Amino acid sequence: MLRILHQIFRTGVVTEPLPEAIDAELGVVGCHLEKAIRKRFHRSLVIREVDAGSCNGCELEIIAMNNPIYNCERYGIQFTASPRFADLLLVTGPVSVNMEIALKRTYNATPTPKLVIAVGDCGCTGGIFGESYASLGAVANVIPVDARIPGCPPTPVQLLHGILQLIEGRDVISG
Amino acid sequence: MNLLRDTIMNHFATNATLCGDCYPVAIPQILVPREQFDDIGWLMKDVGARLVAEWGVDETPLGRQYAVLACFARETEYLLLRCNIPHNDPTFPSLSKKLAPAFRFERQIMSLMGLTPTGHIHSDLRPWIKHEDWPVDAWPLRKSFAAGQRMPRVDGDYAWVRAEGEGVYEIPVGPVHAGIIEPGHFRFQAMGEDILNLEERLGYTHKGIEKRFEQLSWNDGAQLAGRTSGDSTVAHALTYCRALETLTGQSIPSRAAWLRAIMLELERIANHLGDVGAIANDAAFTFFFYQFMRLKELLLRINKRLFGHRYLMDLIVPGGIAVNPADEGTASLGRELTDLLKEFERIVNMYDLNASLDDRLRGTGILTAKTARELGTVGYVARASEQALDCRIQAPFSPYDRFPPHVVVLNSCDVHARAWVRIEEIRDSIRLIHELLATLPDGETVIMLTKVPPDCSSLAVVEGWRGEIVYWLQSGPQGEINRCAIRDPSSVNWLALEQAVHGNIVPDFPLCNKSFNQSYSGHDL
Numbered sequence: 001m002l003r004i005l006h007q008i009f010r011t012g013v014v015t016e017p018l019p020e021a022i023d024a025e026l027g028v029v030g031c032h033l034e035k036a037i038r039k040r041f042h043r044s045l046v047i048r049e050v051d052a053g054s055c056n057g058c059e060l061e062i063i064a065m066n067n068p069i070y071n072c073e074r075y076g077i078q079f080t081a082s083p084r085f086a087d088l089l090l091v092t093g094p095v096s097v098n099m100e101i102a103l104k105r106t107y108n109a110t111p112t113p114k115l116v117i118a119v120g121d122c123g124c125t126g127g128i129f130g131e132s133y134a135s136l137g138a139v140a141n142v143i144p145v146d147a148r149i150p151g152c153p154p155t156p157v158q159l160l161h162g163i164l165q166l167i168e169g170r171d172v173i174s175g
Numbered sequence: 176m177n178l179l180r181d182t183i184m185n186h187f188a189t190n191a192t193l194c195g196d197c198y199p200v201a202i203p204q205i206l207v208p209r210e211q212f213d214d215i216g217w218l219m220k221d222v223g224a225r226l227v228a229e230w231g232v233d234e235t236p237l238g239r240q241y242a243v244l245a246c247f248a249r250e251t252e253y254l255l256l257r258c259n260i261p262h263n264d265p266t267f268p269s270l271s272k273k274l275a276p277a278f279r280f281e282r283q284i285m286s287l288m289g290l291t292p293t294g295h296i297h298s299d300l301r302p303w304i305k306h307e308d309w310p311v312d313a314w315p316l317r318k319s320f321a322a323g324q325r326m327p328r329v330d331g332d333y334a335w336v337r338a339e340g341e342g343v344y345e346i347p348v349g350p351v352h353a354g355i356i357e358p359g360h361f362r363f364q365a366m367g368e369d370i371l372n373l374e375e376r377l378g379y380t381h382k383g384i385e386k387r388f389e390q391l392s393w394n395d396g397a398q399l400a401g402r403t404s405g406d407s408t409v410a411h412a413l414t415y416c417r418a419l420e421t422l423t424g425q426s427i428p429s430r431a432a433w434l435r436a437i438m439l440e441l442e443r444i445a446n447h448l449g450d451v452g453a454i455a456n457d458a459a460f461t462f463f464f465y466q467f468m469r470l471k472e473l474l475l476r477i478n479k480r481l482f483g484h485r486y487l488m489d490l491i492v493p494g495g496i497a498v499n500p501a502d503e504g505t506a507s508l509g510r511e512l513t514d515l516l517k518e519f520e521r522i523v524n525m526y527d528l529n530a531s532l533d534d535r536l537r538g539t540g541i542l543t544a545k546t547a548r549e550l551g552t553v554g555y556v557a558r559a560s561e562q563a564l565d566c567r568i569q570a571p572f573s574p575y576d577r578f579p580p581h582v583v584v585l586n587s588c589d590v591h592a593r594a595w596v597r598i599e600e601i602r603d604s605i606r607l608i609h610e611l612l613a614t615l616p617d618g619e620t621v622i623m624l625t626k627v628p629p630d631c632s633s634l635a636v637v638e639g640w641r642g643e644i645v646y647w648l649q650s651g652p653q654g655e656i657n658r659c660a661i662r663d664p665s666s667v668n669w670l671a672l673e674q675a676v677h678g679n680i681v682p683d684f685p686l687c688n689k690s691f692n693q694s695y696s697g698h699d700l
Binding site: 099130 | 306313315320321322323324325326350351352353354355356357358378379380381382383384386387395398399402403404405406408449462465466468469471472475485486488521522524525528694695696699
């Protein structure tokens with residue numbers, strides 16, 4: 001137990017602080033994001049992540065958003081297991097034919113008003129997989145999409161930035 | 176050394192033919208009569224060979240018909256066996272009577288290529304990957320099937336394995352399940368908290384990757400290979416490129432070979448760090464999760480600085496690698512890894528001494544050595560169950576022939592062993608990278624590949640972080656891609672998860688599943 005406490009104190013807070021961030025970009029984005037979430041979502045934005053057929057690359061970065069360095073929870077962002085608690089769906093793609101029904105059901109299970117962000121090049125356009133017998137391509141081909149975050153995969157900072165752009169009601173990022 | 180080949184040649188004598196234009200020469204392809212194809216099942220099993228993969232191919236553009244290929248391995252020997260199948264009778268004798276892993280390979284061949292295994296011991300011809308709402312006669316890997324077509328959805332049913340009796344109940348999970356994770360469906364038959372049976376139903380992330388390859392150029396294929404399973408982007412792209420370079424008969428500059436190996440080991444370290452943390456997290460120990468995730472993030476940033484991409488995507492290209500890091504960069508990599516290892520050891524020490532973690536991990540999710548061998552498991556799943564398998568040793572390529580890894584084999588066969596193999600591998604990969612950095616050659620990092628000759632094939636195997644990845648490439652009449660068959664380690668290891676959870680309690684399933692951490696996308700393709 002003492003070792004664990006020692007390691008906790010030794011490590012300190014590794015979360016990159018808001019104003020003088022090591023990664024300046026993250027600091028600026030985070031500051032805005034926190035304000036926007038406080039104002040529009042009463043401090044809590046709940047996200048359900050849906051993998052609609054991705055290669056798992058985007059999931060790695062979405063998980064990294066939760067690591068202690070990006071620590072998205074400090075902005076009030078939480079991930080939920082149930083779409084019924086979600087304000088926002090983060091959908092990665094391309095949407096496979098075998099996931100089409102599950103994605104639509106998840107969308108329908110999410111209470112309105114809801115937001116949908118298509119994540120990654122494949123979620124935005126279908127990417128290298130395109131449209132085929134097995135792939136329906138972009139998320140927007142299957143459910144209504146409010147914003148897009150391109151990248152292969154988009155970095156945690158790009159993800160936070162994309163979420164911010166959407167909830168601030170700015171122009172949708174073009175894919 | 177040629178035990179497998181000799182066994183086949185002795186048994187079939189003049190009925191077996193050695194095929195031409197199959198590379199590398201060390202891995203021959205032997206044509207055997209279709210009627211006796213199932214003989215190879217017991218022949219190979221008797222000599223202790225492992226069924227690596229089985230797949231179908233449509234060779235109509237090459238003036239032939241269908242074929243089924245099976246790849247076997249024993250120690251350092253790999254062998255390909257094939258039988259030709261006519262268009263008017265698309266059936267072949269099943270290997271599943273003797274070889275358990277053939278079971279799913281053959282369901283997949285039937286679903287996607289429309290070749291029916293006969294004499295199947297369980298008569299389980301339920302589609303695999305292909306879901307029940309696909310038209311029955313949709314066989315996407317056949318050349319006559321247009322890749323771009325939209326299939327109508329039809330009514331269909333999937334016959335689940337059921338358990339009945341007082342107090343027995345069923346838990347369906349997924350495809351959209353808790354957490355930030357790929358989609359898949361698991362169906363538990365349980366009694367109280369005990370799992371009676373687990374049946375997996377995958378295929379949700381099937382994106383038609385193998386068919387897509389047939390529409391791409393050889394160069395673009397490397398990008399697609401790098402997106403077969405995003406967490407193994409280096410390993411998949413590397414296996415594809417090695418198969419392609421074998422087809423053109425070229426060897427890459429040694430600096431590129433060294434840097435490819437460094438990237439492969441960096442990918443192994445990053446994923447293992449995340450996995451060990453996630454295993455602790457599933458035992459409700461978030462302290463370790465955040466500590467390991469912090470180390471993983473540090474490594475991703477090193478990747479980004481040195482090579483320009485956090486996950487090293489699209490850096491392995493046909494003919495070499497797409498970047499050439501400066502000397503200062505590679506020198507700093509060594510120092511940063513030394514620092515990372517120090518931090519890592521401090522955390523591992525606590526992990527090892529933690530009694531409550533030990534209690535959750537030990538004895539949970541046991542995959543016996545016998546089952547691990549019979550199912551043909553690979554990678555850390557196999558090594559945690561006494562199987563000394565690592566194709567960096569069994570099928571080495573430069574620079575692994577000069578710098579072999581220390582293969583860690585454990586015998587407790589449980590979640591703890593699967594976590595501990597990863598811990599040891601992180602240490603060994605850091606050691607390997609130090610050795611590779613110390614001997615890193617100078618010079619070019621990429622060469623131009625020559626044109627691929629028509630109608631030839633090649634096989635490549637690479638030990639990715641999950642285990643042995645297999646690519647089989649075949650060129651068509653114009654030297655284009657006719658077939659790219661992929662076997663991700665997950666294709667065999669998913670079978671083992673079903674066996675490992677027997678007798679465990681339902682709440683331990685996430686822990687068991689995380690200790691396997693198989694790819695959905697790499698399996699579903």
